[in-house]
Amino acid sequence: MDDYALPFWVHLAVVTVLVGGAVKKVLASHLSAGPTLVAWLGATVLVERLWAFCLPALLLLVLLGLAYRLCWRSRTGPPTAILPAEGKAVLITGCDSGFGHAAAKRLDALGFEVFATVMDLTGDGARELQRTGSSRLTVLQVDITQPQQVQQALLDTKAKLGLRGLWGLVNNAGVCVNFGDAELSLMSNFRGCMEVNFFGTLCVTKCFLPLIRQAKGRIVTISSPAGDQPFPCLAAYGASKAALNLFTDTLRHELEPWGVHVSTVLPSSYKTGHSSNHTYWEQQHKQLLQSLSPALLDEYGEDYVTETKDLFQSFAKQANPDLSPVTGTIVHALLAPQPQARYYAGPGVGLMYFIHSYCPFSLSNRFLQKLFLKKKLVPRALRKQSGLEVGLDLDHLYNNNNNNNEEKLQQL
Ligand SMILES: *[C@@H]1O[C@H](CO)[C@@H](O)[C@H](O)[C@H]1NC(C)=O
Numbered sequence: 001m002d003d004y005a006l007p008f009w010v011h012l013a014v015v016t017v018l019v020g021g022a023v024k025k026v027l028a029s030h031l032s033a034g035p036t037l038v039a040w041l042g043a044t045v046l047v048e049r050l051w052a053f054c055l056p057a058l059l060l061l062v063l064l065g066l067a068y069r070l071c072w073r074s075r076t077g078p079p080t081a082i083l084p085a086e087g088k089a090v091l092i093t094g095c096d097s098g099f100g101h102a103a104a105k106r107l108d109a110l111g112f113e114v115f116a117t118v119m120d121l122t123g124d125g126a127r128e129l130q131r132t133g134s135s136r137l138t139v140l141q142v143d144i145t146q147p148q149q150v151q152q153a154l155l156d157t158k159a160k161l162g163l164r165g166l167w168g169l170v171n172n173a174g175v176c177v178n179f180g181d182a183e184l185s186l187m188s189n190f191r192g193c194m195e196v197n198f199f200g201t202l203c204v205t206k207c208f209l210p211l212i213r214q215a216k217g218r219i220v221t222i223s224s225p226a227g228d229q230p231f232p233c234l235a236a237y238g239a240s241k242a243a244l245n246l247f248t249d250t251l252r253h254e255l256e257p258w259g260v261h262v263s264t265v266l267p268s269s270y271k272t273g274h275s276s277n278h279t280y281w282e283q284q285h286k287q288l289l290q291s292l293s294p295a296l297l298d299e300y301g302e303d304y305v306t307e308t309k310d311l312f313q314s315f316a317k318q319a320n321p322d323l324s325p326v327t328g329t330i331v332h333a334l335l336a337p338q339p340q341a342r343y344y345a346g347p348g349v350g351l352m353y354f355i356h357s358y359c360p361f362s363l364s365n366r367f368l369q370k371l372f373l374k375k376k377l378v379p380r381a382l383r384k385q386s387g388l389e390v391g392l393d394l395d396h397l398y399n400n401n402n403n404n405n406e407e408k409l410q411q412l
Helices: 006-027 033-051 055-076 098-110 124-132 147-161 187-215 235-258 278-291 294-300 302-317 324-335 349-358 361-371 380-387 392-399 402-411
Strands: 089-092 113-118 138-141 168-171 218-222 261-267 342-345
Touching: 006 033, 033 055, 055 349, 089 098, 089 147, 098 113, 098 124, 098 324, 113 124, 113 147, 124 138, 138 147, 147 187, 168 187, 168 324, 187 218, 187 235, 218 235, 218 324, 235 261, 261 324, 278 302, 294 302, 294 380, 324 342, 342 349, 349 361
Parallel strands: 089 113, 089 168, 113 138, 168 218, 218 261, 261 342
Antiparallel strands: none
């Protein structure tokens, strides 16, 4: 045993991680295995050679590897689609704005027969689609949480399709009712997200599946990285998307014998109609402040809740306005002979998954915290404790004088 020096064990650990990573990649069906496997094995051999050379070279290699992965992801993107769009019918939900609206336009331009569902037939989004779309495009009013409306859309679609099946269903409609710490999130937030993102999508999918099976078509669902990773302040939205992810992943197994391909698209942060609606978020914020129990509001502090709202809004402002990476993946999922099970659409989302999949929790947690909402305030009750580690007397003092905490701290 004395022969085995520490460097050997470190070396062994590094090689194990690399080989393990390669094996994991091959096993994970959602990543194209070939090029990644070659890259990982190549890196393993290089590490073997360089180890004898020096440690900095190894670190350099790791950095180069990471940089390569990132470039490779963003440069190549999905390969070009091959199947013709002509004669294929697609239904997209949530086309008032955002991804749905952009996808409806793009698929229409490609020659698909598009059924675009909107919440509001008289809204700007719907009217624009009707004005600019081809004669193949049909706009239907559907609130996906209302089964009768979904049924009506099925009847309208069937009336146009005749005996033909439906090639594609793009489950795009979704909401983020509100955001914030789970304890501060109203039950109506959790239920609202579930109602639309999970039950609504479930209802549409079940309803249109017979037509999709008939065409041996495709189901493409727009989900979110928040359904896989614990983004701070997105518990309600994330939990509904997690349920959605599991549902679609299960569906993928079950529909394989029918020749139906099921894909999930996980976009990074984009500017969509809802996310940049300042009025909406202000309303939600006001309603939250009115609904929280005084005790809870006192413990967290109104400034804490307001900071979360402000951070979220500035995050939404910085989001990417160019939706084409997402519509591109939707096209690929609909027209590639072998669509991917998962699409990571947009800058940074590949890196996020890399860190989430291969790094320890401590690191990926910190990454999510730094990436998303960079909170400066801690809940008010904790400020009292950590500001000064004095006992009960001080607490008593503060509780009597909540508005002047900061001043009191300075005086003391
Ligand atoms: C923004 O939200 C408000 C309040 O919910 C709503 O009335 C309005 O229609 C929304 N605007 C857009 C452009 O979606």
